[in-house]
Amino acid sequence: MSKVDTAWLRLDTEANRMVIHGILFLKPAIQLDAVRARVAERLLRFPRFRQRVVEHGDSAHWVEDQGVDIAHHVVAERLPRRRGLSRERALQDRLADLAAQPLAADRPLWMLHLIEDYDGGSALVARVHHCIADGIALIAVMLSITDGGIEPPMPKATKKGARVAAATVDAEPEWLADAMVKPINAWTVREIQRMRPIEGADDGEATGRAKGAKGANDARAANGATGGKRAKAGAEPADVSPADRLGKQVLKDAAALIEAPDDAKTRLKGKAGRAKRVAWGPALALDAVKAVGKSLNVSVNDVLLGCVAGAIGAYLRAHGDDTRGQEIRALVPVNLRPLESAWQLGNRFGMVPLPLPVGIANPVKRLYAVHAQTQALKQSLRPALALGLLAASGSVEKAAQRAMLKTLSRKATAMMTNVPGPTQPLGFCGATVDRVMFWAPQAGDMSLGVSILTYAGQVQFGLIADAGLCPDPERIVAHFEPQFQQLLDLALMLPWEAEA
Structure with missing residues (x-):
């Protein structure tokens, strides 16, 4: 194995x-x-x-x-x-x-x-x-x-x-090395390209996303701004090589994984027990989620994660908790497997902690806060390093691994999984697969397993929760659709651009 x-x-x-x-x-x-x-x-x-x-x-x-x-x-x-x-x-x-x-x-x-x-x-x-x-x-x-x-x-x-x-x-050394080398190569290529300013490049998209936290209208206005030459003022000195920056990035991302403080103490954080609770709700239309993402200049994943953060925050406040300024972390898997090798099965992904701003009640500010976090993860080497750490934990004795597990579980409250499924309805033994849901397990003392799956034009949200720490996960699920509806209503209120 x-x-x-x-x-x-x-x-x-x-x-x-x-x-x-x-x-x-x-x-x-x-x-x-x-x-x-x-x-x-x-x-x-x-x-x-x-x-x-x-x-x-x-x-x-x-x-x-x-x-x-x-x-x-x-x-x-x-x-x-x-x-x-x-x-x-x-x-x-x-x-x-x-x-x-x-x-x-x-x-x-x-x-x-x-x-x-x-x-x-x-x-x-x-x-x-x-x-x-x-x-x-x-x-x-x-x-x-x-x-x-x-x-x-x-x-x-x-x-x-x-x-x-x-x-x-069973050629693990080859695929493990490949899964870690490719992200590093991609990061290095980006750094080299960053050193070469592109004449006439349009920085509107980046500007729009940077200002997104001020509101959807500001983001859209900034995104429509005319482009210009890339600014060089913030660039590192020319004598700093990509290799030097790579070394600094590896150290920075490794520290972010290993030295992260324990997660925020909420009613969802504590000693997990054996009993579980499961809940799911009605599906969202994927086209509507895509429309919100396009209107607000973020990804579908950002929209869904923002709704998850909003649902958990609303649940905590409904139980009388003060969430102002609070974040909780979810471990999010990042796929490092070429799809053509999926037949090999096994696990080829890195897990990275993603802060969820449960304390931000404003849905747009919360969405752009999530977007900023996911963008930072995309530009980092943390997924590849996390895969290497997981491989290393499989090499040590069980007692040492259990100690690593306890440390890991203290740094997050939820295990989050977001998997894209088939775009068309499937058949099975002559019947139609009407709906699909799944739940990834929690690790250590994590209390929540959050599942998002897209299937046949629908987005399904579900939870599996520790019964002692979250005895009513259906109340979190009940907040998910209203959180999305808030974003949808705001997106519909934005001014429409004139068609060419």
Whole structure:
């Protein structure tokens, strides 16, 4: 097992299982036999779904499980119902129960639970240990097992066989070095280009974003300003080489990861327990989110993160907390994997702490504060360095890794995952995948797992929370759509530019 995947294996605790949970809502209903046949035909082509984990001392290994029992890994169940409990709430409670349970260590680390009769269709709950794959890789797997799905690109030598050779996935030193070198190369190229002013370049966009915190109208006006020559006043001396700046940047970003102070103490920060709560809300239209982002000159990701910060802030204030000037951190994954290698599974991303300005009630100021933070992360080397640190943690003994985990969990309150899914509706076993949701696990004592997934023109927001620290995550979810509506209303109030 790679050192990075070993780290995820060992992050498992009684309080937080490192298991990714997902739900596919299907219409019409599907049958258990059809799901088992599809899994046997397509999912077991991937070695990790046929292998179990064996640990020897401080290392872990993938071992082929000769007796993979589909009947154990794909099961049917009925939702337990209580008087006055909706079917949706019953499903949320069942998912919370599953999130607290470990996967069987003597079998491949995944399970599918089919609820055959749910809201006029079926619901398929997937549980996959994080040591098998990250979110981007699992999206590729999901695409491959849908109706008409094709397997992800694989080396030509293995395409002829029905299964992928396990030996082709373990070249960790090469991909780990590549994942760290490419961001460094890209950063160096940017620095070299920065030393060469471009005549007639338009700095309007940068100016508009810098002034964004003053309000949407100021940002739009600045963005429309005429360009000019790049200013040289703020440039470093000409004798400072890109290599010197690279060294300073590495030290700066490493310090930002390692020496960051503990996260703000809120009601969401504390000792996590075993019990969980799960919630989700109605989807947003992706086109509307894109329109807001374009109007305010920020990315779709900025808009959604701003809404998450607003929802958490509103939740804290509703509970009587004073959030003025307060930020909490979320660990945000940054993909470092070429999509053509998604078939290899495993984890190839860096986690970086992103401050969420929960204390800013003004939705526009909060949005531009988030935008400034995401831009700073994009210009840094922190994602690549974080991947290297995670790989290093997979090489040390368990006691040392647990100490690193405690330090990490003190620096953040939430694990945030934002994954782009398919743009068109999928089919599965003759049914249409109506909606998709998933939840990444929290690490250490983090209380929140925040999930954002775009699918078929919709944006789905969900939470999994520690029951002791956040017993009512549905109240955070309830604030998400109103926070977006505020931005949408403001965007619609902006002056329209005359069409050419």
